[in-house]
Amino acid sequence: REAHARGDIIGGAFTTAWPFLAGAAIGWIALRAWRSPLVLWPSGVGIWIGAVIVGMLLRAATGQTVVLAFVIVALISLGVFLLGYRAVTALV
Template sequence: MKWFVAIAVDIVLVVVFCAIGRRSHDEAVLTGLLHTVWPFAAGLAVGWVVAVAIARRAAGAEPFDGSRFWPTGVVIWLCTLVFGMLLRVVAGQGTAFSFIVVATSVLALFLLGWRGVVRAIR
């Protein structure tokens, strides 16, 4: 799978995660979506940079594949979650424990789930 397709899938899923969250709290989805998305999008970008760096440092590794579950997907998921939450704290956005639990599980389902499906198909 081309790396830009994998990035596009991840971006769409992070936006969907944020849109679902805004909708479930009866918040304006379109007008406030960027406010909710940017911390997680930044975390996603960090995750991709780290995942590519890890893949390049691995001696004798296969060509980089953004759809790989391990370590690519796990690194991207964890960076999206951790950096997204840290940026929300810095920006004064909410990080209630229940939100962290929901974000952890939904982002895992989204960012790891599609990679698991791709792996199962291959």
């Protein structure tokens, strides 16, 4: 956010994050991921895809920016954060 010359870092971070948190929660509930929260498939992938798709739809519905570059960055960063630790757990 600092690099894009936007103030209010805490409020801005929440504004950016809430659609993805809501999407992850919807994916978590839809897949009943609490039964096997650390598995990569289907829990991890479903939560990841839910976070991205629902997150982008909520961003668009609330007038926030949804451009291809942002979608790609969100896919990659959410993939690392939501799948990375599950992949490590699977290897261990």
